[in-house]
Amino acid sequence: MTYETRMAWQNRLLLVPALVLLGCFILIPAVTAIYLSFTNDALSGYAASHPQLVGLKNYLRLFSDQGFWNSLIVTLAFVFGSSIVGQFVFGLAAALALRRPIALRPLFNAAILLPNAVPEVVAGFIWISMLAGGRYSTLSRIVGLIGVAPQNWLESAPLLMIIVVNTWRGIAFAMILMTSGLSAVPAEVYEAARMDGATARQIFWHITLPLLRPTIFLYMLVSTAGTIAIFGLIYTLTRGGPGGATEIIGIYIYNQSFVAYQLGYGSAVAVIMLAVSVALGAVYVRVLKVRV
Amino acid sequence: MASISIENVRKNFGAVEVIKGVSFEVADGQFAVLVGPSGCGKSTLLRMIAGLESVTEGDIKLDGKRINDVPPDQRGIAMVFQSYALYPHMTVAENIGFSLELKRVPKARIRAQVGQVAELLQLSELLDRRPSALSGGQRQRVAIGRAIIKQPRVILFDEPLSNLDASLRVQMRAELQRLHQELRPTIVYVTHDQIEAMTMADTIVVLNCGNVAQWAHPIELYRRPGSTFVATFIGSPRMNLIRGMIARQEVMPSFTAAEGWTVPLAGRNLTAADGQPVWLGIRPEDIRLVDAGSAADLSCKVAIVERLGAETYLSVVNGAETLLVRVQGDVALRPGDTVQLALDPAGFHLFDQTETRF
Amino acid sequence: MRQFTRAQAAAYGFLTVTLLFCLLPFLWVALASVDPNATMFLSLPKAITADHFVKIFTANNGGRWFFNSLVTVGATTAVVVIVGGMGGYALSRTNAWWKRPFLYAIILVRVLPPTALIVPLYKVMLSANGLMGALVRSVVPPDSTRAAMRIFGFVDGYLGLILVLSAMQLPLALWIIKTYFDLTPKDYEEAALMDGANGWQRLHRILVPLALPGLGAAGLLTFIGAWGDFLMPLTFTSSAELQLLPIGLFRAFQRANTIDYGYLSALALLYMLPAVAAFGLARRFLVRTFTGGIKG
16 A cells, blocks of 8 residues: 555544544534424424424424514624624734734733633623613713713613623634734735835735735634524523513524424524524635635 | 666656656666756655655666555655754754654664764754754754664655755755765755756756656766757756758758858768758857957857856847857956857757757 | 834723723622622622632532533543544645535534534434443443443433533634644654654654644633533533533522522632633643744
């Protein structure tokens, strides 16, 4: 057997465990979800013991379900506000700022990293103190200093609040990725640009940003997908309320499956969510022209 | 020490044929250089000898035995990579001694042998450093040390000097030659630099995109290049090629250049036909400047003068022809001056339309 | 002599605002954890006490939760680093026809939300659990069945939880390690091969040391991801002995009448610490550059 064939077999073998893990615990359930969505399976009641195929009934139900559409819109706003705008802008700005000679850099780094380092449940927990309780919440007390009336933030502006919380949480990830992307740009490129007479703004738009494109792709993709999948953070904060105002799609599915016990219906929503995620991945790959 | 035999070797990468039937031999203890333009498969050929690429067709033999299917770690061949590939997390001593360590040679022996090799390569003071703390030339020597400590039958070099600056390159060329003289391993050396080839090789294989253009001793390549490719590749500055045709004037055959001037071709057994288009090759060093009034073959106008002190390169123009002339010593000519050239008949090379020598 | 340009001032200003934004929410939990009269709201404690921390380990199972989390997530990290290390290496080095599809599949899987998978996954695990149960019962004496199932069970067992957590973290790890190996030239492995190293020697003398930054980054990110995972433990563990920290915290928080904010804050801090420590370590790996063995 030649060296090359030996290596080829070795590569195949090395991938088997990964394939098994991913296949059993992700791919098979994904396919099963598709199957389930065509049934009326449930956690209780007659259908639990005798699930039947019901064709597209679940999907048709989705179309006229106000809750579903609401959830979709909430999720879109959530993803756009926190992941695409909030985290990215803060993260990129932080990455750029920290590339300069800054005193106390470790301190700034650590502070920005902290929100991302803590587990979801803790993050939700501490923001409750920030936001709930009307006059006594920390946020009310802060904005009170500039004359804004205290409110029960989680009730008066729930969507905005979860966007803020998720932005707070995700700056670090954006910053880390942007930093590594920025450092992959060799210093000589900037020097050449400066010798060509480019201003800082031109350098940013025409050199830094284009060279950051693959990094930005990776960030957008992973961050968006991750944000869609968020559950614990928001569940701890609002459980999806009030009145579905923060019922992001993950919570909607959970409520439909484990609270309303509608496994079939919940699976249908899950399948839609899977399809959207996959479509997202495809769009990003195409638009940002990434090659693997 | 071993001899290598490459027999009709072909290599395909998918649908692309990169090596198109190459054959040559390297005798025991010879320093063979594979030279050719970049991207022409030289490194691929080397890697096939090492065993890192498979052979699509043909045989590679070591001391007469076919080694196509022998894994690279069992061929007794060492390789110095273009990037040196020094293990960054090990010291110089550990890098060099790694192969011995793998064979479980006792530590004392390893230290002794590493010490010997280090002395040979003047690395003794650097043994505890990491590769990142070494200069390019030093890293290269470590890579060589790592190769020779294995006492391999063959050492392969993949463009080892291409990343060094000019003066270091000259120095390393001398070092490599010294090493070869002292240790006498069989060496196969890949480079795109014909100067390296000419100065170090016992035998040169000139490769032109997957084919062997010519395989011969360096001076033979210089004196009798088999094609215009080899003629212009070997020798610096490169050989002049002049278009023209053969004219058999009753008694004596001659070459008539496209620009009209003619030189006699005495003493050659030419089987060419009258009017046959050919190339006349003549090296810059075989062209002399003659004073006005003496016998000259053609007259040209000087376009560029490059004065190096010990010699001068003149780029001269005659109509559509441009020739390079190499003159000993310093010549104070200026662009625009007219010069008379005499071509040395001993330096004539004739190539037919297929660009091969005849 | 430092030039304090406008850009520099802007950088400092921005960073300071961001710093305050990031740290402010933590103030409450830090203070409340040592405040004997902690409430849900930010206030300066009038006295300091360590009671809350002590209570975690003496009462209310806090110590047990901590242990479970440590064991499960630690094992998950080991599994992911090994499986991901092998897979990432193979993905980087191969040029087979299945390389591109596999990589796209990883992106795809990475993009799938766990909440969408949880239901069918539960059904899969249930059946697997049945099989495992049969296996265990045939091998182990009846008294130890429960204990064995707690370790090897797929539902309500360490094994199942570890596997599920590993599967969730694997795609990112594969990607990180593959990218890392992409940046590592094959030269080192080939040089080692020519030096006479067999597969195992190449692996532990050359590949692993060289891959440490990548493996370290993947390992730390896996740890952080699995440590904070809420959904998987929620779904797959029910018996009290198996509860992990996030579930313990969440449930304690749900006891509406008697929420002991001091205790919860202390628990939250304890829960935070390993994740933060892991993050701190990850930074060192992410920053290390890679020079020396390759010229230029």
